Amino acid sequence: KNEVEQSPQNLTAQEGEFITINCSYSVGISALHWLQQHPGGGIVSLFMLSSGKKKHGRLIATINIQEKHSSLHITASHPRDSAVYICAVSANTGNQFYFGTGTSLTVIP
Amino acid sequence: NAGVMQNPRHLVRRRGQEARLRCSPMKGHSHVYWYRQLPEEGLKFMVYLQKENIIDESGMPKERFSAEFPKEGPSILRIQQVVRGDSAAYFCASSLTTYEQYFGPGTRLTVT
Numbered sequence: 001k002n003e004v005e006q007s008p009q010n011l012t013a014q015e016g017e018f019i020t021i022n023c024s025y026s027v028g029i030s031a032l033h034w035l036q037q038h039p040g041g042g043i044v045s046l047f048m049l050s051s052g053k054k055k056h057g058r059l060i061a062t063i064n065i066q067e068k069h070s071s072l073h074i075t076a077s078h079p080r081d082s083a084v085y086i087c088a089v090s091a092n093t094g095n096q097f098y099f100g101t102g103t104s105l106t107v108i109p
Numbered sequence: 110n111a112g113v114m115q116n117p118r119h120l121v122r123r124r125g126q127e128a129r130l131r132c133s134p135m136k137g138h139s140h141v142y143w144y145r146q147l148p149e150e151g152l153k154f155m156v157y158l159q160k161e162n163i164i165d166e167s168g169m170p171k172e173r174f175s176a177e178f179p180k181e182g183p184s185i186l187r188i189q190q191v192v193r194g195d196s197a198a199y200f201c202a203s204s205l206t207t208y209e210q211y212f213g214p215g216t217r218l219t220v221t
Contacts, residue, residue: 031209042214043152043200086152090210096165097142097202097210101151 003027006087006100013107019074021103023087026068034061034072035086037102043086046072077107111136113203113213114183121219128188128195130216134203141184142210143176146198158184191220 004025013019025032034046047054047061049070054061058077063070074081087100114133122128134141143155154168158178169176173191178184188195198217202210 033210035212040217043212045209045211048209088152096154096157096167097144098154099144099152 002100003091003098004087004089004100006085006103008103009101010104011106013077013105015078015107015109017077017107019077019081019105019107021072021085021087021105023070023072023100024068025070025087025089025098027089027098028092029089030092031090032063032070033088033090033097034070035088037084037086039083046085074105077105079107079109082106113201113211115199115201115213115216117216118214119217119219121221122191123221124192125190128191128218128220130186130188130199130201130218131183132186132201132203132213133183134201135211138203138205138211140204140206140210141178142202142204143184143186144200144202146200146215148197152200155186188218191218193220196220 007022031048031050033048036044036046049063058075060073084102084104086102089098113135116131139160141158144152145155146152156169156176157165161180173189175187196219198215200215201213204210
């Protein structure tokens with residue numbers, strides 16, 4: 001079983017829709033990260049969270065430490081949001097980052 | 110402040126050749142991490158280095174792979190005698206602490 005599980009694996013949405021991507025983890029963490037990867041592209045860090053909620057533009061990330069769960073929301077989705085979104089956690093023991101397998105999002109005009 | 114730099118961005122090697130991937134961390138960052146992303150798979154941790162020291166190499170294959178982060182210059186991930194299964198995207202990340210990491214653009218290695 002992976003330390004980080006994401007759902008859904010694939011998501012197709014119409015432009016303007018509200019999107020939610022979920023992440024659950026099984027290890028103790030010092031922080032949770034949401035990353036974005038465009039096809040053939042590099043990785044961009046969107047958020048780092050250790051509690052509560054963060055907002056950046058149309059993106060919102062929340063974390064519930066007790067339930068070991070985080071969500072990434074995209075409001076008013078746009079085709080340029082099409083990318084793979086990856087959840088990752090910094091374990092609070094050792095030095096490792098654990099990654100989810102990613103959610104591939106396609107937003108259709 | 111330039112971000113994490115990786116070069117080359119694309120690397121083609123024939124089976125049996127050596128591949129050298131370079132990573133220049135962000136200015137002031139002394140922690141470097143290497144990750145591999147195999148086709149259709151997620152990112153996997155390979156190795157964590159600080160200047161002149163390997164801190165954790167638990168994700169490195171036992172043979173043919175090595176990494177260094179010298180006192181001066183970039184971190185190097187070296188793959189000897191490459192095989193087709195080594196074809197992947199290799200990402201480097203750097204950090205000031207172990208919590209927040211900044212990723213480079215990646216090197217896409219193709220072994221023919």
